[in-house]
Each structure stands twice: as C-alpha cells, then as structure tokens.
Amino acid sequence: MTTTARDTSTTGTPTGTPTGALVDGVLFDIDDTIVDTRSAFVAALAAVTARYLPPLPADEAARRDEALLAMWRADVNGHYRRYTRGEIAYLEQKRERANELHAAHGGPELDETAFAAWDAVFDAAFRAAWVAHPETEAALVALLDAGISLGALSNAQTSMQTAKLAAAGLADRVPLLVAVDTLGFGKPDPRVFLEACRRLGTDPRRTAYVGDEADVDALAARDAGLVGVWLDRPGSRRHPVDEQTVTGVAVIRSLAELPGVLGL
Structure with a gap:
C-alpha cells in the first residue's frame, strides 16, 4: 500500500x-x-534583423541568423550574468548585447532613444512566441x-x-x-x-x-x-x-x- x-x-x-x-x-x-525561449529568441531576432540589419542573400542571411542566435544566447561578455549578480540594470545589459550584435553584423549603434525603439520591436516578437x-x-x-x-x-x-x-x-x-x-x-x-x-x-x-x-x-x-x-x-x-x-x-x-x- x-x-x-x-x-x-x-x-x-x-x-x-x-x-x-x-x-x-x-x-x-x-x-x-x-x-x-530559444524559439522565441529566433522570432525576436528575426524582427530586429528585418528592421535594423542590412539585407543579405538567402544563404548568407541564414548563416547570419544562426550566428545572431548563438551570440545572443551565449552572451560571451557576461552582461546578463552581471545583471543576475545585481551589478547592472536589466535594460543596460540588454542594450550592451544589442550593440554587440549590431557591431558584429553591420547594424547602427543604438543610443538610449534608439535602443528603446529596438527593444520594443524585439519584445513584441519575443512575447508573441512564448x-x-x-x-x-x-x-x-x-x-x-x-x-x-x-x-x-x-x-x-x-x-x-x-x-x-x-x-x-x-x-x-x-x-x-x-x-x-x-x-x-x-x-x-x-x-x-x-x-x-x-x-x-x-x-x-x-x-x-x-x-x-x-x-x-x-x-x-x-x-x-x-x-x-x-x-x-x-x-x-x-x-x-x-x-x-x-x-x-x-x-x-x-x-x-x-x-x-x-x-x-
């Protein structure tokens, strides 16, 4: 029993x-x-890519999409982990990561105002894919x-x-x-x-x-x-x-x- x-x-x-x-x-x-969440990041990054990054031929765009996802998830410079230790604010770590993506893939540098618009695009697509x-x-x-x-x-x-x-x-x-x-x-x-x-x-x-x-x-x-x-x-x-x-x-x-x- x-x-x-x-x-x-x-x-x-x-x-x-x-x-x-x-x-x-x-x-x-x-x-x-x-x-x-991985799939939600795919959707979010596709949305900001369409708005902020230069167009590429299909095969190159596919490789870039894979690189963007890997870079975002890996956060190799540890911005998100700094946030989880209470060292920086949430939006600060996200803006740092967004600018690293842009620097690596030909996007514009985002100041505070531009990042707010970028984040709105990212966040809407991200939430819709949960x-x-x-x-x-x-x-x-x-x-x-x-x-x-x-x-x-x-x-x-x-x-x-x-x-x-x-x-x-x-x-x-x-x-x-x-x-x-x-x-x-x-x-x-x-x-x-x-x-x-x-x-x-x-x-x-x-x-x-x-x-x-x-x-x-x-x-x-x-x-x-x-x-x-x-x-x-x-x-x-x-x-x-x-x-x-x-x-x-x-x-x-x-x-x-x-x-x-x-x-x-």
Missing part, C-alpha cells in the same frame, strides 16, 4: 507524496527548460499526480516570467516563487535556491532543481543542498560544457525522463 510523506495543500498542489519518491518538491528554471516545450505538460501532470509540489526559480524579472508562464499556459501548475528581483540577485547564489525551497515548503535535500544550464542550474543547486538535474536537450547548449565537471547531478535529455529519474 502506498503511504504519503506530507501534506502540501497550502501550496495548491495535490497532497500526498509517495514515500518511494526521491523528492517532495521540484523547482524549475523557466527559459529553455519548461518554456521554449510557448511551452511539447513534453512539458505531460511531465508536469506526472509530477502533480504523484503529489509533488512544483514551483519556478528564475534568473529573470518577476513581471517577465509571470507573463511568460501565463502565456505558455503554465502559471497554474508552476507558480513563480523566486526571480532575480526577489532578493536582488540570482543563481548560482545558494540563497535563492534555499528561499525557493522555503516558499515551496520543502526540505532542500528533498527538492530537485531542473534547469538547462549545467553550472548555474544543476551544479549550483547541488552545491546549495538540492537534487540537481541538468536538462541537456540535444543541440541546445548556450555555452560549451566540460562534461567531466558535471558530477553529482542527474542528466536528462527531455523532461519526459524527469519522473523516472526522481523515482516516480
């Missing part, structure tokens, strides 16, 4: 976690973990049916991420618990993981954190005392990863694998 470990009714999730499960709660990264990954729904249902409490921890702004979860149809299943503006800094600082566990109502040792980046997600969660899970989707890495350094965490290729990894 299946017994239950605890009552999670205050979190709005089903009660009763099977004692055979490895965790009582799961925290998710949002971007490129449960929401297909959707969940195809396997997200089934994975969440499996976890909820097993009585697991769910929440989200993100390195982006609360307003952006709550809107993103709502647009992707996930807000009722995965409430945002901690964002970068909750404490004024984000991952990999262990305090954000512990605060998310506190809000979820779970012991960090019985809480998994699932994210698409090995360092700031799975390894940082492990170091904070959680169960780290690296979602390494084929072909989607933002940065090169030395896989020999990724130890003490579970590695999955799809969210469909998550319930099994957690013993459900």
